[in-house]
Amino acid sequence: MRLSPDEMIFWQHGFVKINGTLVFTWGIMLLLAVGAKLITRHLSTDHQRSRWQNLLEIIVTAMQQQISEVGLRQPEKFIGFLGTLFLFVATAALCTVIPGYEPPTGSLSTTAALALCVLIAVPMFGIQDQGLRGYLKSYLEPTFIMLPFNLISEVSRTLALAVRLFGNMMSGAMIIAILLTITPFLFPILMTLLGLLTGMVQAYIFSILAAVYIAAAMHPVKTKAAAASPA
């Protein structure tokens, strides 16, 4: 039994290989990019606009609103990174309704890659906001004794991000696979529905946590408390 789509290997040349994770990810990328391109090809600034444009506008403005609710003052600056995180994870979860598809987020490699991106993005935005010195100083808050704990927290929360998403997505796919062998009719459908819900929740959690970490890096004192990681 496969734990992750990493094990679906289509082509391999030594260290370099093309596995299921990469293929499904490219599929999702193609879907998102082509869809966005098609819809935004005839954007209207009038009062009259297409339903697809309305959908996109709802999604984008909702994400903007969420980002600003977390405490980031210029949502346009972060929507590229945080919004794409959400869209990728959510699309990966939604596509589980397609037979034969396995979510790339069910691979620890993918979730680790995303968590690494967050790990790098947080200090980048922090330094951009308050300078290298100011950002590094935030690790000494409230006292220098806290420095090791702050560093551990930085690493552990990244790990938690990766493992949480992987665990949820992998388990969803796994449960469906197991159930299909036991009760092949109605029950897997219900579990698929539950999996869709879990996927959306995970997408929300992942991107909102990234937003919170970035916000904490930008306003260390004010938002540190909010950075406590959920279950």
Added chain:
Amino acid sequence: MLIDWFTVGAQTLNFLLLVWLMQRYLYHPVLNAINAREKRIAAELADAAARKAEADKQRDEFQHKNAEFDKQRAALLSKAAEEASSERQRLIEEARKAADDLSAKRDELLRNDASNLNASIARRTQTEVFAIARKTLADLAGASLEERVWEVFVSKLRALDDATKARLAEAMKQSPAPALVRSAFEASPERHAALQQAINATFSADVRLQFETAPEIVSGIELSAGGQKVAWSIADYLSTLEQGISELLTKTKTPAASPS
């Protein structure tokens, strides 16, 4: 091993590529469209507000003008009404005056007619009365009356006051012609002699007399010399009476002619 590090690297690149793609094809166009729409709506709202302000201003101006116009109209109306009423008053006054004039003229005309009628009646009556009196006296005149007339004349002559007497004597002296004695009837020579005697006695001189008969003297005798005259006759009385009545008539006519 759950983590394949090549896949991790490849997925990181994939994710960064996806971020770029989404930025380019999704967030930028959509956000730009939203911003453009918001800007446009804001511009439209501002334009609408400006138009509303302009409309309010114009409405205020219009109301102001309307009120002014109403005021002017009311003022003109009241002025016209005032003028009309004064004109009416003037016309009524004029008409009343004209009516008064007309009625006064008519009254005067009526009064004139009445007084003319009265005057003509009075004249006619007077004439008739005197004609009757003259006729009666002429009918009554006879020898005995004549005799009495002569006697009265003689006594009157004797009773003349001194100034008249002197004036008559002077006139008789100056005149070359004899003094003329006129009577209505032919008198007897005795009467003539008696008169001659009385005159002579009165004027203390020998006066030459010439006797003449004049029927228009109704029962009377007249003595005239050098422009002076002494006479007694009923016609004299009648003419004195006539004169008195005429005076009376004129007196009553004059106060009646004054407007009432």
